[in-house]
Amino acid sequence: MREEVFDVFARKERGEPLRHIGYVDAPDAALARVYAWNTYDEERWFEMCVVPRAAIIPVNRTDGPFAANAKGGAA
Amino acid sequence: MSGELLNDPAALDAGARDALERFILSLADGKRLLGIRYSDWLLGAPSIEAGIAASSMCQDEWGHARLLYAMLKDFGRDPVAVEHDRPAEAYANPCVLDRPAEDWAELVSFMVLVDGALSTVLEGFAAGRWELATSRVPKMLAEEAFHRDLGTAWYARLAGGSAEAQERLRTSTERMLPRLLAWLDPDDEDAHVLAGAGLAAEGARNRERFAEAVGPSLALLEIDVATVEPDRADWDATRRRGPGRPDDDAVERARGDRNRALFVE
Numbered sequence: 001m002r003e004e005v006f007d008v009f010a011r012k013e014r015g016e017p018l019r020h021i022g023y024v025d026a027p028d029a030a031l032a033r034v035y036a037w038n039t040y041d042e043e044r045w046f047e048m049c050v051v052p053r054a055a056i057i058p059v060n061r062t063d064g065p066f067a068a069n070a071k072g073g074a075a
Numbered sequence: 076m077s078g079e080l081l082n083d084p085a086a087l088d089a090g091a092r093d094a095l096e097r098f099i100l101s102l103a104d105g106k107r108l109l110g111i112r113y114s115d116w117l118l119g120a121p122s123i124e125a126g127i128a129a130s131s132m133c134q135d136e137w138g139h140a141r142l143l144y145a146m147l148k149d150f151g152r153d154p155v156a157v158e159h160d161r162p163a164e165a166y167a168n169p170c171v172l173d174r175p176a177e178d179w180a181e182l183v184s185f186m187v188l189v190d191g192a193l194s195t196v197l198e199g200f201a202a203g204r205w206e207l208a209t210s211r212v213p214k215m216l217a218e219e220a221f222h223r224d225l226g227t228a229w230y231a232r233l234a235g236g237s238a239e240a241q242e243r244l245r246t247s248t249e250r251m252l253p254r255l256l257a258w259l260d261p262d263d264e265d266a267h268v269l270a271g272a273g274l275a276a277e278g279a280r281n282r283e284r285f286a287e288a289v290g291p292s293l294a295l296l297e298i299d300v301a302t303v304e305p306d307r308a309d310w311d312a313t314r315r316r317g318p319g320r321p322d323d324d325a326v327e328r329a330r331g332d333r334n335r336a337l338f339v340e
Binding site: 001003024025026027028030031033034035037038039041 | 121122123124125127128130131132221224225227228229231232236
């Protein structure tokens with residue numbers, strides 16, 4: 001079963017910036033949302049989102065965790 | 076369902092009171108056994124994330140069971156005795172939970188079908204006249220939304236997977252569906268008394284709502300819930316379940332035998 005990495009972002013209060021709180025490996029977005037909620041549920045989140053790591057395009061460097069996405073734009 | 080909310084068993088006639096007590100116990104035991112079946116997969120799930128999800132659902136089910144057992148206090152039952160002192164033969168869980176899931180496909184069927192059936196019946200309970208159910212059950216159902224999402228996503232993944240995955244999912248689904256339809260719609264005296272008193276949904280309504288909830292998943296295997304007949308053979312109205320009893324290991328874990336012996340005289 002092929003899985004991909006989904007990064008997890010969340011905020012505790014309305015108006016706070018979303019911050020990166022971790023990641024999950026999941027075969028699709030539907031499972032990524034459930035895994036994220038189950039894995040990072042120690043705190044009471046106002047909002048949580050998941051983003052496929054392959055969709056994150058680096059802007060100012062090419063040696064970070066998203067470097068593979070730098071060429072050719074979004075995966 | 077409508078009518079004045081009730082919170083005192085003494086306000087019910089004897090038939091409705093006893094039926095409600097049996098009904099609550101069957102929901103509590105179902106939650107407790109389902110939690111045990113989820114817990115079996117904390118370390119054997121296909122990924123760490125799936126194991127964490129199984130762990131989270133296990134915690135939810137045991138929390139829900141605890142709240143439901145506590146409702147029995149109003150019926151003169153000691154929840155501690157109910158949780159820790161009953162033999163396996165007294166357990167009132169749906170009979171499909173009597174043994175562990177043999178593989179991940181069967182656990183996914185538990186998520187979709189058994190958890191789905193429990194939620195369907197609880198929705199009817201929350202919409203009825205028993206006041207404690209109207210206040211406690213909605214939060215349980217909110218937590219169940221993630222169980223449903225997880226089960227639905229995994230069911231679709233296996234249904235679209237290898238021939239072996241499809242076959243295992245089909246086998247477990249077809250094995251448990253007739254018994255679960257009987258559990259949703261027992262067509263016994265208790266069921267009619269509870270529906271008549273506005274305390275639970277009609278069995279036929281349970282089946283309709285269950286079909287709406289799980290039908291799209293089962294359709295992936297071309298299984299039509301509407302064409303499956305409930306299996307009520309040897310229905311045990313006293314325990315509100317089919318024949319049999321849960322395995323000893325599960326009951327010992329449900330009761331906490333091994334560790335309670337350390338501190339309970």
